[in-house]
Amino acid sequence: MLRDSRQVLALLACAGILIAIIAQLNHALAPLAVTVSAPGLLIAFAALRLPTRTGLALVLFSGLWLDAAATTPFGRQAALLGIAFGFLHNTARRLPREETLIGVVSALFVNLGLFVLLAVIDLGSLPDSSAGALRLLADLIVSQVFTTLAGPWFLSLQNGMLILAGAPPPNRARHPV
């Protein structure tokens, strides 16, 4: 239990750092009208490396952190991240989950999935859907580039933070399919 709490707190600190960096990046990119978001990075490590309860708690807290600064109903992003966590956590059994490349590729797929889901849910509510789709596509491209570049560093930061907190993730062998 104590180990789980330490893992969640250490990884929440990492999530806070990433969210702060992305916020500053978006501040700088605002004149170009593009936005970076990397929900996949908040999920990848938790879904691939942590047990269900710890990973889900971390993902939900990270989602609430994002929700607090958004105009969407509080809890919506947390729920979406939770669902994405569920899918990735189930897929993780068949993947070499300790590899950085797998973590980054998973984050890219989660980003893509969440962008498509948000487009399906919310695009109709915008006053100009076609312009909204174009903007969303541009945001997706920028976000995927950011995830690819920052992914290895962030996964390594999370791993390092857990070792520093004295609660490294279990190093499990791949389950047979």
Place this chain on the structure above:
Amino acid sequence: MPRFDQARPFLTLGLVLLVWLVLPTAVKRVTRLGFYELQSPVDIAASYARDLQDFWSQKTRSKNELIEAARDLARLNASYELRLQDDARLRTEIARLEELLRLPSYGDFRAEPARVVRRDFSVWWQRLVIRKGANHGLTVGAPAIYSGGLVGRVSEVHANTAVVELISSPGLRLAAVFDGDDRPVSFQGGVNAPLRPAEALLEYVPLDVFATAASPRRLVTSGLGGVYPPGLYVGEVFTLEASTDGLFKTGRAVLDPRLGRLTEVTVLVPLDPAP
């Protein structure tokens, strides 16, 4: 058993969501405020770091540059002094006409300048977080302006920060008028396409109003509703076309690109807020 293992994350999530749904709204509100105030110091610290960075970069300027800047500022101050005198004369004139015609007077505002902590421009919303909040007397709904005109209105107020929803945000609507025309039109923030200035949508434009790329029309606030003072610059209209019902025109207003680079805004706090 493997099948149960696969369903376990979703079952746990379902349970959490169920608990979340039955939680009282007050608890959710307090949780949201808690998470917001938790990350607020990070944003404020980053904005102070940016200010410090600006300060040190200004320190590298030569004395000649500073002398030139001071000379330009002195000229600006002189022109503003003249405008202030004119402003006082116009205010007296307005007050006299209001009394003569028994017109209701426009609400008065107190100007509260605030630094921009963070720009948050997504496809769904465009907002600015500013470094002043409830502790400085800011109220929800107060208009925010800058040297180029209207920025938007305060949508959330926290202890030391406030959120300003920009006029380019799809969720913001207001009544605007064309410069030199007193008929109101509906203005709604649009979707900001990448690498282009923000745009807004116009509806209910009278049929006898024309705007082309060669002769664009300025759009200003109407003052209707009492939220925004009248005459604040909103945007420029280059195209208008007949709406599908043929009764009005619709169009797009191009907003000032400086809206995306704002570092400071002034919030107009109503001196006599509506009850």
